[in-house]
Amino acid sequence: MTYPEVGIRCLIGGMFLISAATKLAGPRAFRAFADSLAQMRLFPAPLVRPLAALVVTGECLVCLLLAVPAPAAAAGGFVLAAVLLLAFAGAVAVVAGRGTRTPCRCFGTSSTPLGLRHVVRNVLLAAVAGAGAAVTGAAGRTQPAGLVLAALAGLLLGGLVAVLDDILGLFQSLDTKAAAAGPRGPR
Structure with missing residues (x-):
């Protein structure tokens, strides 16, 4: 190796492990x-729980495949990760495009609504997974x-990806407080 x-194995595998573990x-x-x-209203209600179980199963499978030292297993893990990430990006794009304000539960309890940054994050991670498959x-x-x-x-990078919404939320909170305090110029 x-x-x-x-x-890349650790970044993608760690991120998927955090995602599955929080669910x-x-x-x-x-x-x-x-x-x-x-809440995304992409699938009929009877399919939601089985789909949720399928997503978590896929995330766990990515982790397992990337942990196996055999190149064929790792390549399969990277391909599965890329497929899942692109599917997630597509679903988020549809939901955000409709203006639905459903929270991103990608990594647990975040209340951040799904949006463009989640689409970009997932597409970039799919590209990283593709690079992992290539190497x-x-x-x-x-x-x-x-x-x-x-x-x-x-x-470390996988962990940062997992808490990115929380980190950005801290900065947005500071911006909101600063805006509420008003302009502070020389007096």
Whole structure:
């Protein structure tokens, strides 16, 4: 495995692991995710819970495939990740285009409504997964320390992706407070 492959495996695998874990944290967490799918009004009500289960199963499968050292399994994991991410981007684009203000339950309890940034995030991540598939199985000389660094960098980026809505929410909160305080110029 090369440094890029390890880093991308950890980024995509870690992000999908966080996503699946937050939905499987308990019956209430899964129900909140299924309810957010229902609010999107993309599928008939009887299909929402099975679809929610299918999404979580797909996320778990991505994690498992990326954890397997065999290049064929990892390539399959990257392809599945890209397909899921593009499907998510398409669904979010439809929902946002209709002006539906349903929250993004991608990584748990966020109350941030689905929007363009979620579409962009998912398309970019699909491209990263595609790059991961392209570099999987490539030969190269590596050092253990470099592999550890690549893994840590991937895990850090995956974690940042998972909390991006929360981070952006903090800055928006500061902007809102600053706007409410009014202009502060020299007196």
